[in-house]
Amino acid sequence: MAGIALSTPAAMRRSSSSPALRMPGPGGRMARMARLDADPERHNDPLYRRRHSLAHVLAQAVLELRPGSKLGFGPPVDTGFYYDFLFEAPLEERELAEIERRMRRILKRGVRFEREELTVADAVRRLDEIEQPFKVEYARDLESTLGVEQISFYRSGDFIDMCEGPHVESTREIPRDSFRLDSLAGAYWRGDERNPMMTRIYGLAFESKAALEEFVRKRELARERDHRKLGAELEIFAISDEIGRGLPLWLPNGTVLRDELEQLAREEEFRAGYQRVSTPHIAKADLYRTSGHLPYYTESMYPPMQLDDEEAYYLKPMNCPHHHTIFAARPRSYRELPLRLAEYGDVYRYEKSGQLAGLLRVRGMRMNDAHIYCTLEQAREEFAAVIDMHKKYYDMFRLTEFWMRLSLHSPDQEKFVTAEERWVFAEQLVREVLAQMQVPFEERVGEAAFYGPKVDYQVTNVVGREETASTGQLDFIASERFNLEYVARDGSRQRPWIIHRAPLGTHERFVSFLLEHFGGFFPTWLAPLQVVLIPVSMGERFVEYGRKLQRVLHDDLLRARFDDSPDSFGKKIRNAETHKVPNLFILGQKEIDSGAVTWRRHGQREHQPFLPFTAAHQALRTLRERRLMDNFEDVDVPAWSGGDA
RNA sequence: GCUGGUGUAGCUCAGCUGGUAGAGCAACGCACUCGUAAUGCGUAGGUCCGCGGUUCGACUCCGCGCACCAGCUCCA
Structure with a gap:
């Protein structure tokens, strides 16, 4: 179930609606991930039925070709459908053609879909008989977790599948040229990497052949704007094996973009009362023990550098511990607060190899970072100002394809610091600020940082991959860990609250989005060559x-x-x-x-x-x-529009 | 990380069933001196991703690596 949206005026919701509806154009991963079956209204959609039925037809064709294959999930998605299988021998991509042929044959036959309901016990018995262990597991799970008593099946010809439906009456309703098998991929059973890896077959399916072709064409077009392609053509960045995976080299043109963005940030942050700091790229292990990175974040850190007789050093995965140390460098008075320390800081994170993608996911990045130390009373206002700065940048760059995620902790996940009441308090504070500012957002449990709730700006790139572009976070843990304090008006020592924020994200990710958003055509102020x-x-x-x-x-x-x-x-x-x-x-x-x-x-x-x-x-x-966005047609170029032709 | 795919000149790609490679663009040179998206001619450029193996002979077959691409991170 999607998170609960609070304080979201209907009119504003449109730009940040659920991912499934938000897909700007040709979908890739996001579109596929967005399963539609959670939304009951979709069940009446004829296309939903067709896609769902095509998933069954796919499974049927696969079983003809590979009897004994085990079935996983096979839902419709908003570009078509997929089905997960466990094969006895690996399936190769070229076999898709044969599967597709068999699917067309089944459609032609005009197979009818018939529903029947069984008790859980009968369902399990049947699934055992047809040797579908994953389905058995799921049926039992439905019973134990949701208390389901009846389980429905759909029979189409000699194929039978446990399924909620609904389906088309007959496969004749599905035009044989309105679908196409698209790709092959691995997917863990129930999305858990501890489970067996299944083989997922993706299919595209639309109302008609024309709609299918239109989609494929648009997807091709979108790939022309891929930042990896544009980044090479426009000589923005290069990634070399000699340097290492996920460690981009910024070419002269790309460095202009970085410099201009940093100049922008310097000016905005100066106006907003930030002070700039600079900190080294490495630090001793003890710092990260204090910060909590070592227990909570080691998987994402490069391994330590061990020197003789000395404590190990780590490459910094975040700038916060360094900034906290600056705060702690001398006694602080409440008069200094809010203290805002900003740094475009270089950080290194060891992302899993399969996650790397151009500039979108890298292992070395430069972050528009800052930390605001303030009193609890100031926290709301400061957080609001942070959100305002985000908004200013997004308006300025005309980034409209995003949704805001209030990322909350999950009480049963280890990675979150245990302090339930304080989580709830911090989350409520952020929620209220957002509500007050009337910004639309959606809540997601389990997406928080280990030290506090976040407001994330989720952006989808041209190939449909969604990532966090910007973030503002409220931290109630660090000041205690680092023993940060200030002397209050009454002479008592108090813990500051800390806001982490990166409205321009990292250069790597932000530039990748800008490249795609602008199709490589930058406004004069940003353009490498003006x-x-x-x-x-x-x-x-x-x-x-x-x-x-x-x-x-x-x-x-x-x-x-x-x-x-x-x-x-x-x-x-x-x-x-x-x-x-x-x-x-x-x-x-x-x-x-x-x-x-x-x-x-x-x-x-x-x-x-x-x-x-x-x-x-x-x-x-x-x-x-004036940093005019003259790459947009409606922006008047001074002295140009009025001139002679 | 895992599953599948891909790897030939700087880029985009061709290369039948094993007999050691080509095109266009880019680069460079010469000519041309031109009013709004490709002037002409020529030259150079490859460890066919790497390392092993099979073979008289491997870009082609096999194995192992590396990189890139797509996908996976909870509901029939």
Whole structure:
């Protein structure tokens, strides 16, 4: 069951509705993961029935081909369906074609779906007979955990499966060309890695052949925007075996993005009363014993560096212990609070190899980190300010495809510090702040940090993978562990509350989202190359003029390049366009004659104003200084829109 | 980590059943001096992911590694 959504006005919910409904476009993993069978309304959806029935047909075809295979779960998902199997011998991808053929044959036959209900005991007996141990396990589980007494089965031809339904009446209702087997994957029985790994077959299924093809086409299109593809094409980053998996190298273009984001953060944090600090990349084991990382977080840490006669050192997986140590460096007064310490800090986490993915999941990352030390009375206001900062950035970058998750602890999971009342208190505090601010969110149990509840910004990338992009956390554990205290007005010693926050997340993840969100087309202020000056020919006077203007822009710290390659004029335009440079200045005789440029914007061939170079220069400065999002069409580019065509 | 797939020039890819490799783009050179998405000609570039094995002979077959891609982290 989905978490309870609190204080979520219907109108605002749309942008942050459940993952299943939120999928922006062509779905991948998220879409697949979002099982639809939890929502009773979906059961009336004819497409839901078809997909569900196709899962059965898939199982039937598989059993024809591989008798004795064991069945797991086989639900519909919002791009089709899947079914999990345990095979005696591994299934290879090329066998999917044969399975698909058999499925079509079954559809053609017009098999009817018939429901019957059995008592749990009878159900178990039947499942034993047909040798489906996973189903037996599940049937027993339904009885013991949910108190289910009757279990329904669906029979379609000679295939029978324990199933809640509903299904189509007859397989004839399903157009034979409206589905396709998509891929093969491993999946643990009941999603638990201690269980056997089954083989999952994914199928795509839509209303019609046309809808299926449309989906496949859109998915292809989305893959064009994959940050790994764009990152290579635009020379943003590279990952090399020589350096190590999950340890990206930032190329000059990517480093511009990082520098600009850091500049943005520095300015915003300065205005918001943060102070900057810098801390080393390694620290002694004892620090992480104090912080609680060693018991709770070791799996995600690189192994220790052991020196002779000395305590082991660890690469830091988080900046917090270092910042806490700064807080503790001298006695603190309540007058200093809230104390806000910020650092774009490099951290290293040993992610499981199978989790690594481009910039999205890495092992070395740079985080827009800060810790706010405050009194309990200040905690609400500070947390609200943190959420405000998140909102400001998301509005600014026009990131609308996200949902906010209030991540709570789970009393029965070991990874959470035991302190039930304080968890409840902290969670309620955060919940109230969010409610007060009228931001829509959904609660998820078991997603908290080990030291406190979080507000996570969940973003889905182009291939449908969901990750946390930003986070704000309330920590009620660390100040005790680190023995942090301040002297209150009455002279007593008090523990500060701590807020952890990373509204711009990590460069790695944030840039990957921006790349995909913008399709590689960055606003002028962020763009690695802000303007390319292109002469109509390499005649001496054009070259001279172009170099002169380039120097003026460059001296003004604008990232301008004069294209003096031997390429043709058309080729230069093309090169600049494929590199998604936001601004091109075209220079020819008439521009020289009046000290002007013809300004072509990325992808804009129609309207190209002719204006004095000084005006164009000034406009670039404005774009930069105001950080205008001129990669969006509705944003007016100064001096451009009004100019001559 | 686990399951399945993939690995050929900087990039995208071709290479039939074993006889040691090609194309386009990019790079470089020469010519061209051009008004809005690819000027022409030429040159160079490969440990066919790595290491072992089978074979007269391995990019091709087998084994073991490595990397990348997709998926798995609770309901028929």
